[in-house]
Amino acid sequence: MGHYVPHTDDELARMLAFIGLTSLDELFDAVPQAMRLAGGLDLAPGLSEFETLDEMERLAGRNNACGPDLVCFAGAGAYDHEVPAAVKRLAFRSEFVTAYTPYQPEVAQGVLQTLFEYQTLIARLSGVEVANASLYDGASACVEAVNLAVAATGSQRVLLSQGVHPTWREVVRTFAQGTGHEIVEVPLANGVSDWSHGASDHSESAGAVVVQYPNHLGCIEDLAQARAVADRMGALLVVAFDPVAMGVLKTPGAYGADVVVGEGQPFGTPLSFGGPYLGLFACRMEHVRRLPGRLVGETVDTVGRRAYVTTLRTREQDIRREKASSNVCTNQTLIAVVCAIQLGWLGTGGLRELALRCARATRYTRESLLAIDGVQPAADAPVLREFAVRTPVPAETIVERMADEGFLAGVPLAEEYGGGLLVAATERRTKDEIDRYAGAFEKVIR
Amino acid sequence: MKATSIPLMGRAEEPTLFELSEPGRTAWSFREQALPEWSLEELVPAEHRGDEPVPVAEVSERDLVGHFTRLTHRQYSVDLGAYPLGSCTMKYNPKLCDDAAALPGLANVHPSAPAAMTQGWMELLDDLAEALCRITGMSACTLQPPAGAAGELTGLLLMRAWHEAQGRQRTKVIIPDSAHGTNPASVTLGGYQTVTVPSDDRGCVDLAALRSVLDEDVAGIMLTNPNTLGLFEEEITEIAAAVHDVGGLLYYDGANLNAILGVVRPGDMGFDIVHMNLHKTFAVPHGGGGPGAGPVAVSQRLASFLPGPLPRRGSDGQYQWFTPERSIGRIHSWHGNALALARAWSYILVNGGDGLLRVAEAAVLNANWLRHRLRGVYDIPFDRPNMHEFVASTRSLKKSDGLRALDVAKRLLEEGFHSPTVYFPLIVEEALMIEPTETESLQTLEDLADALERIARSPEDAAEAPRTTPVGRVDEARAARHLIPTWDARPVA
Structure with a gap:
């Protein structure tokens, strides 16, 4: 059990005596007996800090987190940017x-x-x-x-x-x-x-x-x-x-x-x-x-x-x-x-540079995808750091298959947009990653 | 010798980031993308282009780190010392929870990734929701509300949807006069009128007054129990029966849940809807004002109205998202303050059911000890066994020596402690609302009590306090009269 309550047994006894009580249970005398919880909470007993972290790591291990093994091309309001030390x-x-x-x-x-x-x-x-x-x-x-x-x-x-x-x-x-x-x-x-x-x-x-x-x-x-x-x-x-x-x-x-x-x-x-x-x-x-x-x-x-x-x-x-x-x-x-x-770290010049790099990666990704037979733009209006494409196979299928290729391919668009895949490329994405992404994309829609 | 935060507090004025700025100085770096070097003009159509860069600041990384580190020296925090702020439950936050929330397998997961790729998160959220139901005696739980007030409004929308599903229009929600300010504000945004019921001379809901306002227009009542005076509403069974008799629902404001963990559950008191402040009870650090998390748990009859999506384990052991049949709809962009939820889950795991009971016991013991210790020093308007907090007052000291609650608050800062909550609840004159929490030791309580006693015994110069803090008493009236909300709004010299 975690030890975040500092009281020693001696202190507990002294403090109870100071307020005229003999047991911790009496602290709750104002709570009607009929509604008191008998037998304590139905939860597992406390763990050590280290076992707790083990369990948290087990849960974390069941996720496919973005990183080198799952290169992120998903955005839709949540973007994969660099965070400096x-x-x-x-x-x-x-x-x-x-x-x-x-x-x-x-x-x-x-x-x-x-x-x-x-x-x-x-x-x-x-x-x-x-x-x-x-x-x-x-x-x-x-x-x-x-x-x-x-x-x-x-x-x-x-x-x-x-x-x-x-x-x-x-x-x-x-x-x-x-x-x-x-x-x-x-x-x-x-x-x-x-x-x-x-x-x-x-x-x-x-x-x-x-x-x-x-x-x-x-x-x-x-x-x-x-x-x-x-x-x-x-x-x-x-x-x-x-x-x-x-x-x-x-x-x-x-x-x-x-x-x-x-x-x-x-x-x-x-x-x-x-x-x-x-x-x-x-x-x-x-x-x-x-x-x-x-x-x-x-x-x-x-x-x-x-x-x-x-x-x-x-x-x-x-x-x-x-x-x-x-x-x-x-x-x-x-x-x-x-x-x-973060804005202080970026500064005036870094913010512009960040936006330019996102825009370049996005344009290169878009052009690479649109060069694939069967991939169509969802709209012609100018885009900056994210774009939508229509694909010959459902976007959900593409995301699923691309995960096996090491990519989070994007975010499938809802029916109200006529479906399609929403793709974002941030300043983290390199030409090499984008080329591999486009190659895998072409493979999975065949 | 007592531990004090005073030596750590920076006394020198810190220039703003904008004053430290020097044109052309930079901290940023980016990886080599090896992409075509399309220019701004090629990338952005002229009609949308911002030709001049937005001015941010121009500092080196060294200056950036120096600046914000020096600012931390001008900031009090739980890790520095005790924070007996009533109703805020400023307990120590185990460092373990920081490490848990920083795990890359949790922190680097995209919220739109398909369910098959987020099984760990879905299991975590489901486990946490289940544990919160067991702690509160409820049946189902949404983790989406990002703070307590958002939880309140979610609860009121659930109340509204439930009544509408019964085919009735209700217009009023009852709150006691000791309630947190968020309660009536949430009631208004939920589309209801607030009806305030007075407290009786014991500091609890006046049952007769409550009965007199209960009718077929009442959608429900919002209660904090223990209430903001730190007193358990002993007539809760009668209150619940009376509200349920007119078809109303009971909403539990979980701000004070810390007091009753493992002792009694809101569900067993008769509540239908419960919000919890994970940033109070479950040790999510307060972050200087958030992020928190305000999950809402409900009884079985309200489960089908909860915001979706919710994770559910299928017979194959895989989690899927589902949206309850009569859901009120989303109340957060994604799944709530997920990393705050992960912190709370690690806190529940490390404490366990047994540990959470110890939390409540020590929190209530500390508050009762301090109330006894301060008897005869300050007024204690409701001097009977309290739960996790109690309210003292400088009413007599103000009469005899001019000592106001605000002066005590400022003097206590000089003593190296954060001050209690002052002037709340509104029903107590010159209120000092004190919640020591379970993580403060007897030595700390003794130091705090000694400091409070010194202040009461020598009130002469309290109006000049605080003198040892980074700045002296701050002119709040001037801030409002001559509003300067940004560096650019400063009058040009």
């Missing part, structure tokens, strides 16, 4: 890992200043003025953006592009059961949002227009057009962006986005079977009082030294209670810390 070492420091939410700023300047730097970096990448201190993941950030837009406009009608990640859309619909928002899906045409679809409906007002940039198929959406659609309907423009793409694309803010959300996993967080990831959330300053979650601001201490503190606290659930527009409390601070450190 500096980020790993710093992010595992106890002071970051084992701190609580910075409620006492005088002893939390480390986390607070890091979050202030993180907010600055995310605001710059988004192209809008202010970012919060993180949300759970891309999907939850998308939900909160919709809620902000509805509150700001008074319209519960939400136009949601089908180019937004399918699980994010599902999460938006799940939470709309509580808020009662009306979710209207906008289909894709040739890989990008078709705003003309049911155009007469779009002349009505709406609270939010939500578009992903680049979108789920990897295609670069026309944000100027999305902005115009939002303007016509009196809606806020919510852009779900890929932060890595900001190394080479115009920012959503440059197109007039009101709220910018995204998934921060690509900056320093391993694939992690999908979590913990990082919900990026940024918006124009005019909406700052509706910003969900925590916000760090700069101020001074009693003698005028620069200091940081969570601010505009009156927005938050613990103060507004039932009048709150968001219930977020615990967020993903440690992952935001990782993101800030």
Whole structure:
């Protein structure tokens, strides 16, 4: 059994005597006897640390993890990027890992200043003025953006592009059961949002227009057009962006986005079977009082030294209670810390280089696959770091067969996209890997 | 001599990453791809191209590491010292769990990989869900909610779906006045109105008041038990019967689950829906404010509404994903905060059923010892046997010496401890909510009590505290009045 309870038998006896009890059992006298658990928890007895790790390694060994034996060409919102040693070492420091939410700023300047730097970096990448201190993941950030837009406009009608990640859309619909928002899906045409679809409906007002940039198929959406659609309907423009793409694309803010959300996993967080990831959330300053979650601001201490503190606290659930527009409390601070450190490591030049390398690997992979007889592009719209192809055999079959060849081939697309395979190549992928991937691909579709 | 974190706290101001930046300085490196060197212009159409790179920062790796390491010296943490924050369960997090979560076979798995390639993860999630059901006395469990508040909202959506399936519209959810703020906020987002019931003079739900608001519009009640005063709701059986009698459901806010592990299960108290904070009870480190994990377990009648997909072992021993028949839908992009879930599973394995009971016993013992020790030093508004935490108050000291709860909090920082939760629950004036947790030793409790007593006995200069921390008392009002949320928002000098 793990020994994380420090009390000796002698101390237990002394402490019980101090409070006038004779047994540990008496500590729970307030719990009615009838409901007390007889015979203890139905769980195995505790293990040593080493046996516990053995079991965790056994479970880990049953997975096909990405690495040299399973070269990753899957993306779809979870990307296989390099994580440098500096980020790993710093992010595992106890002071970051084992701190609580910075409620006492005088002893939390480390986390607070890091979050202030993180907010600055995310605001710059988004192209809008202010970012919060993180949300759970891309999907939850998308939900909160919709809620902000509805509150700001008074319209519960939400136009949601089908180019937004399918699980994010599902999460938006799940939470709309509580808020009662009306979710209207906008289909894709040739890989990008078709705003003309049911155009007469779009002349009505709406609270939010939500578009992903680049979108789920990897295609670069026309944000100027999305902005115009939002303007016509009196809606806020919510852009779900890929932060890595900001190394080479115009920012959503440059197109007039009101709220910018995204998934921060690509900056320093391993694939992690999908979590913990990082919900990026940024918006124009005019909406700052509706910003969900925590916000760090700069101020001074009693003698005028620069200091940081969570601010505009009156927005938050613990103060507004039932009048709150968001219930977020615990967020993903440690992952935001990782993101800030990784962005610092990349720097201005490294971020551009990262995006260029992803784009080069993606173009080379796409051209290699399209050279295979029977493989067709799913869309002609320009792509950046991910693309979709149609294949003569089902995508699920390709993924299964490619695993035997040492590749995670991609992510099969849902029926709503007409099927196909979504493929991503990051800065980690080399020409040699891509050539071998394309060779295996050709083999498995025969 | 007592252990103290004070010498470790950095006192010098640390410049921001942006001030350390020097144009052209770099830390990055990438592997050789040997690909065609397509240019930016060739790769990105002009209409989408960001011609000027987004400014990030330009620092060397050495400066980057120095910067963030110095920042850690300005940060308190559990690994440095005690953190008696009520309702937050800031226990020591075994290092073993860090190693478990870093295993490449867990950390490098793509969430979209087919089930055949993620059998280990699916087994882990299924094992964890089963264990959490046994701990809470529930039948089925979703691990998707990434935090407690997300778990609450998931629970409320389950409540809503269940009532709708019974063909009825309900409008109200009851919460006690001692509840966490997330409860009423979640109620609103779940599409319900909050009805607040008062606590009685013993600090528990006023049963008569509860009965007076129960009617056919009530969807359910959200309760924390033990409650935020650290008191067990002794009339829970009567509360459950009354709520069930009007067709309502009972929601258990698991923020305080640490107190009852292996002693009593929410299911046996009559609860239908339970969320757990794995970052409290099951030692997932808090990370400075997350990531956490807030799984939701339910009784059999609610199982078919759970978010999917869920892992299920087939007769061939292989795991497959399935989505419950009447699922409310996903509430996370993937499978929740998976690596946090792995940490919690390793914590449950290493403790076992026997170890988890010891956790609860020591947590409750520590809190009761500290309450006894502080009698006569601070007011103890509900001075009777408590569970894992208790609430003290500076009400009398404020009258006699002007000592406020906030001053105690700031003075305690000087003593090398984190402060308790202050001004919560709202029903206690000048509240100091103290939860020592089971991992603090008797010596530490004695040091903490001595420090709290010193503060109460010499309150004269408390308003000037803290003086030994990296910064002095921070001007929160100014931060809100002159909002500077980013480096770029600073007024130009």
